[in-house]
Amino acid sequence: MGMKSVCISRSARILLGLGLTLLSFASDARACAICFSGLAITPGQKLDAADEAVLATPFGSQGHFRVIEIVKGAGAVGNVIVQPGLAIPVADAVMSVDGLTVGVGEPPKLEEKPLLLLRDTVSETWTSLGAMPAAYAGWLRQLAETKRSGERPKRIWPQLTLTSSYLSDAEWRVRVAVLAPQLESPEPLVAAIAYGELSRAPYAIARLLKPSLEAGQIAAWINDPKLASRRAAYTLLLGIAGGPDTAVALEQQIDAAMRTRDATNLSAMLAADLELRGPRRVDWIEQTYFADRQRTLPEIRAALLALSVHGSAEGTVPRRRVVEAYLYFIKARKPMAGFVAMELADWEAWDATADYVAIIRSKSVRDPAELFAILSYLKLSPLTTAQTASLPSTDQQE
Numbered sequence: 001m002g003m004k005s006v007c008i009s010r011s012a013r014i015l016l017g018l019g020l021t022l023l024s025f026a027s028d029a030r031a032c033a034i035c036f037s038g039l040a041i042t043p044g045q046k047l048d049a050a051d052e053a054v055l056a057t058p059f060g061s062q063g064h065f066r067v068i069e070i071v072k073g074a075g076a077v078g079n080v081i082v083q084p085g086l087a088i089p090v091a092d093a094v095m096s097v098d099g100l101t102v103g104v105g106e107p108p109k110l111e112e113k114p115l116l117l118l119r120d121t122v123s124e125t126w127t128s129l130g131a132m133p134a135a136y137a138g139w140l141r142q143l144a145e146t147k148r149s150g151e152r153p154k155r156i157w158p159q160l161t162l163t164s165s166y167l168s169d170a171e172w173r174v175r176v177a178v179l180a181p182q183l184e185s186p187e188p189l190v191a192a193i194a195y196g197e198l199s200r201a202p203y204a205i206a207r208l209l210k211p212s213l214e215a216g217q218i219a220a221w222i223n224d225p226k227l228a229s230r231r232a233a234y235t236l237l238l239g240i241a242g243g244p245d246t247a248v249a250l251e252q253q254i255d256a257a258m259r260t261r262d263a264t265n266l267s268a269m270l271a272a273d274l275e276l277r278g279p280r281r282v283d284w285i286e287q288t289y290f291a292d293r294q295r296t297l298p299e300i301r302a303a304l305l306a307l308s309v310h311g312s313a314e315g316t317v318p319r320r321r322v323v324e325a326y327l328y329f330i331k332a333r334k335p336m337a338g339f340v341a342m343e344l345a346d347w348e349a350w351d352a353t354a355d356y357v358a359i360i361r362s363k364s365v366r367d368p369a370e371l372f373a374i375l376s377y378l379k380l381s382p383l384t385t386a387q388t389a390s391l392p393s394t395d396q397q398e
Helices: 004-028 043-049 134-145 169-182 190-199 203-212 215-223 225-241 244-260 268-276 280-291 297-313 320-330 334-346 352-360 369-382
Strands: 052-058 064-072 081-084 094-096 099-101 116-120 126-131
Touching: 043 126, 043 134, 043 190, 052 134, 052 334, 052 352, 064 116, 126 280, 134 169, 134 190, 134 225, 134 352, 169 190, 169 203, 190 225, 203 225, 203 297, 225 244, 225 268, 268 280, 268 297, 280 297, 280 320, 297 320, 320 334, 320 352, 334 352, 334 369, 352 369
Parallel strands: none
Antiparallel strands: 052 064, 052 116, 064 081, 094 099, 116 126
């Protein structure tokens, strides 16, 4: 029993370490990894998960609400909900990848706006997402109707996301078109719902918004200190909406960050720059972040994350070019080679097989989580069935 407990404990530590190392890449098989960590449940996901959603106004004694709009479910206008304790969350809460953070505005008075109330058939209790005018009921219905299937994304390992809803690419195309006009709506809850869904939309889908985006407006959002938690997503949008002048401004910011080794928002800036400059900018990333030994670990991770977003999107920068950059990274940074192993496996890019076999045999990688990732890649690779027979198994590594 004692030995079994030790093995389980060691396995848990290895899995946790690998999860933390690869969290940026594994949070959601579809979501943009720069914008969405998978550790926050967005208001839109809660709406998707609910069986019923209504707008209701308080009346009479405390805890009594009258339904004035049906968003989803089988309820009826005029129904009365009796549930003490329902309250309005902070009106200006801001959705970020870390969850809801308090804004600076005043919460609305209870009688001014109806509440958006949700209920699922299991708990049979109502919860409040906050307040918004009844005029947004149609928009909420449009948003809810974009989720029609039960499709789940292709599974990658480790699957660390806590998301409660998944959409197909076709559903996402409709959803982003619905949410885009409400980005930074004057209504805080509407803005939070719109941003939350944008933050978890696949980057390839977000690129479809280009015709409707205004670079000047997005730049204003990026520079607004009240929207600091949303800066990464809006930086990506700026790369989609911007032009040559945008690229020049971004590169000035990247150069300033390099001088101070500041990785704040760096992954988003690099990804936006790649969108604007195209595949030729990948050469610069290889030389600047992978070959330069002065770069810090956060800077290297930011560069990998920017490449990951483009590799998943198969857009301006082809996945093949991203794979080549990963192969360059593996050769240039052998002790960190495991950082990209699981994503290469997810893409079924087996070009790294020989390099990973050599790395395992040379014991260049010491971190157990990285070793586990590399060995998992090699066990999946169809190119090394014979070679990996002589390698330690993932169980032995534990």
